[in-house]
Amino acid sequence: MPRDIYFHVSHCPPNRDFVRDFAVPGIQDVIRGPAVGTHAIIYCSLKDVAEEVAQMIDAPVYHSKSGSVEEKAEVLLQWRAGEPSYIVATSAFGMGIDHPAVRWVVHVGVPWSGIDFAQEVGRLGRDGGGGQSVVLIPAQWKATTTDRNGRPLDGAEAAMQSYIGASGCRVLELSRFLDGDGSPCTREALMCDRCRDAGAVQLPASPSNGHGQSLEETDGDDDLGDLQAGAELLQTRIQGQExxxxxxxxxxxxxxxVCMICYHLPRAGSGQAGHARHGLAGCVNPERFWFFEAKREAQSHGQGRGGWFGRYSSCYRCFNPRVLCEQVGAGGCEFADLVMPTCWAIFQNKSWVAGNLDELGGGHVAEDEAGYMLWLREE
Structure with a gap:
């Protein structure tokens, strides 16, 4: 059974409306083509763009503000049932989306980061039947090494820029980011657009292997199981990260x-887990105030570096990456007050610091709480 994921980037021609004249017609070709029982996901970086695209192709939409929990669950059930088999979404449509026969993942615009992209492309071909990743790029896009404030991009953002702007193998660029040991395309049936075809590549009506056959019709070669192909290795790495x-x-x-301050640093005589189910907001543990002071100091010191955490790198309230929370500090976080209180509380345990921080790469801040808090913002 074929196991390839085809990676492709398509740039909008100049003087054309990116969404109306370029993205939507390409997406319409995609959703007309998939075989019965297969699915497509169209990802948009912004909620407004997702709403616009969904309206233009008459598709359901899924993002953090698209309805109640019950309404979102109903949209997901209908998509799984193929009614319809395509959906427009933001990164909120992520973990738990495990339909085995997703054949298309289309990104409208550049994904926020290599982490988001890998997570979303991980939806493809879980049944071993392959699929296609297509990123649609506005005509005015140019690769950059800094954000709009002039700060250097973090590793995940830079990896996405390298993937989109690659003059050589895209699979190599992405696999370098995922594990530091890049593996390029090595065979025609498992190639990205850069390696497969130096010319323009049109969006086909259904996933193909480059020889005019659909993925469902193609038999795997006898030596496929022994071949260490770049795209296949990349798919394995993505699934491992998932x-x-x-x-x-x-x-x-x-x-x-659970109040992670009280769980890790319980007050004398209070016990541990049994007395920590009150959340951080309702905590009266004096350690809580030391945590807030350390956090305030980190935010103040971080301003001189362009911010404690990089733009879009994580939510400022729950400190999870966008792949888990797209609120970016706007409230409504599903896992608020868990990550950073835990990181701070564990630093107070010097035996843990001595035994683990060197291995994590932060040994240089083992005796400096302020330095540790700033180190947490690093990639």
Whole structure:
């Protein structure tokens, strides 16, 4: 069975409306083509763009403000049932979306980061049937190494810029970011657009292997199982990261509603887990105030570096990446007050610091709480 994911980037021609004249016609070709039982996801970076695209192609839309929990669950059920088989979404449509036969993931605009992109492309081909990742880019897009405030991009953002602007193998660029050991395309059936075709590539009506055959019709070569192809390795790495992220989310679910200050630093005679289910806001533990002071100091010192955390790198309230929370400090976070209180509280345990911080790369701040808080913002 074919296992390839085809990676492709398509740039809007000059003097054309990006959404109306370029993205939407391409998406309409995609949603007319998939075989029965297969699915497509169209990701947009902004809610307004997602609403616009969904209206123009008559599709359901899924983002943080698109309805109640019950309404979102109903949209997801209908998509799984193929009614319709395509959906427009933001990064809120992420973990738990595990339909096995997703054949298309289309990004309208540049994804926020390599982390978001890998997570969303991870929806593809879970049944082993392959699929296509297509990123649609506005005509005015240019690769950059800094954000709008002139600060250097963090590693995840820079990786996405490198992927989009690659003059060579896109698979190589993305795999370098994911594990530091890049693996380029090595065979025609598993190539990105840069490696497969130096000319213009049109969006086909259904995933193909470059020989005019659909993925469903193509038989794998005898030596496919032995071939270490770049795109196949990349898919494996993405799925490995997904499993790690799923484990992390399961941990967050376990600790929801627990005051992590009291759990890790219980007051004398108060016990531990049994007396920590009050959340940070209702905590009277004196350690809580030291945490807020450390956080305030980090925010103040971080201003001289362009901000404590990089733009869009995480939510300022729950400190989770955008792949888990797209609020970016706007409130309504699902896992608020878990990550940073835990990081700070654990630093107070010097045996943990001595045994683990060197391995994590932060040994240079082991004796400096302010330096540790700033180190937490690093990639």
């Amino acid at each position: 499993r790690g992220l799923a484990d992390y989310i399961a941990s967050l679910e376990t600790w929801r509603g």
